Amino acid sequence: MKFAKLAILATAMAATPIAATAQDPGTTVFSQVDGTEVGVVESNDGATVLVDTGTYKAPLPSNLLAEREGQWTINATKDQINGMMAAQEAEANAKRDAALVEGAAVMSADGQPAGVVYTVDDADTAIVKSDAGIITLTRDAFAVDANGNLMALYSAEQLAANTVEVPEGAEILTPAQAEAKQAAAAGETADDAAM
Numbered sequence: 001m002k003f004a005k006l007a008i009l010a011t012a013m014a015a016t017p018i019a020a021t022a023q024d025p026g027t028t029v030f031s032q033v034d035g036t037e038v039g040v041v042e043s044n045d046g047a048t049v050l051v052d053t054g055t056y057k058a059p060l061p062s063n064l065l066a067e068r069e070g071q072w073t074i075n076a077t078k079d080q081i082n083g084m085m086a087a088q089e090a091e092a093n094a095k096r097d098a099a100l101v102e103g104a105a106v107m108s109a110d111g112q113p114a115g116v117v118y119t120v121d122d123a124d125t126a127i128v129k130s131d132a133g134i135i136t137l138t139r140d141a142f143a144v145d146a147n148g149n150l151m152a153l154y155s156a157e158q159l160a161a162n163t164v165e166v167p168e169g170a171e172i173l174t175p176a177q178a179e180a181k182q183a184a185a186a187g188e189t190a191d192d193a194a195m
Contacts, residue, residue, distance in 0.1 A: 029065065032073045038081060041072075053078050056085035096142050099150040100126060106142075107149050112156035123176035128152065133165040134172060 027041040029051050039053035048059045058081050065072050074081075106114040106128050115130030124139035137152060145151045152159060166172060173181065 030071050030073045031077045032075045038078045055082045095144040107151045108156040110155045121174040121176045125174040133163045135163045
């Protein structure tokens, strides 16, 4: 008889749906402060829950999430989390911009030397030059690593695959620099014609 009861209990437990956890992608996280939605869980590695607020994908320590009345909550509002993420982004961008200067050594995302910054223009484009040639990247393709080194956000293999050889003696310009030079030359030509 006990065996039959245990079997029925085990069957009932197996058939009972398990409540969603904060680890489940798609779970909505709410603010304990004002009860509004903070965002939706995108992923969880056990230590960090990535919550998409609609503005940022915020990595939140999993121990800060708690289940309250059937909802996963955090003791912050969406605006507070977005503000924190914006401040971190601004700080990271300031460090990157300070490091992204002509002559700066560049590492790949996987820690390999990628070359040096040859030029940076006002249109947020930089050219990295190596022995193999050049690669043109936008400013947001760079970051500063934990050691303060300028890093391209691509692997050495990806950078190599997109590097272009430069003929000996060729002038190296970003698209914006080339346009400015062309406009200046057109202006000089027009001035010469007017004389």
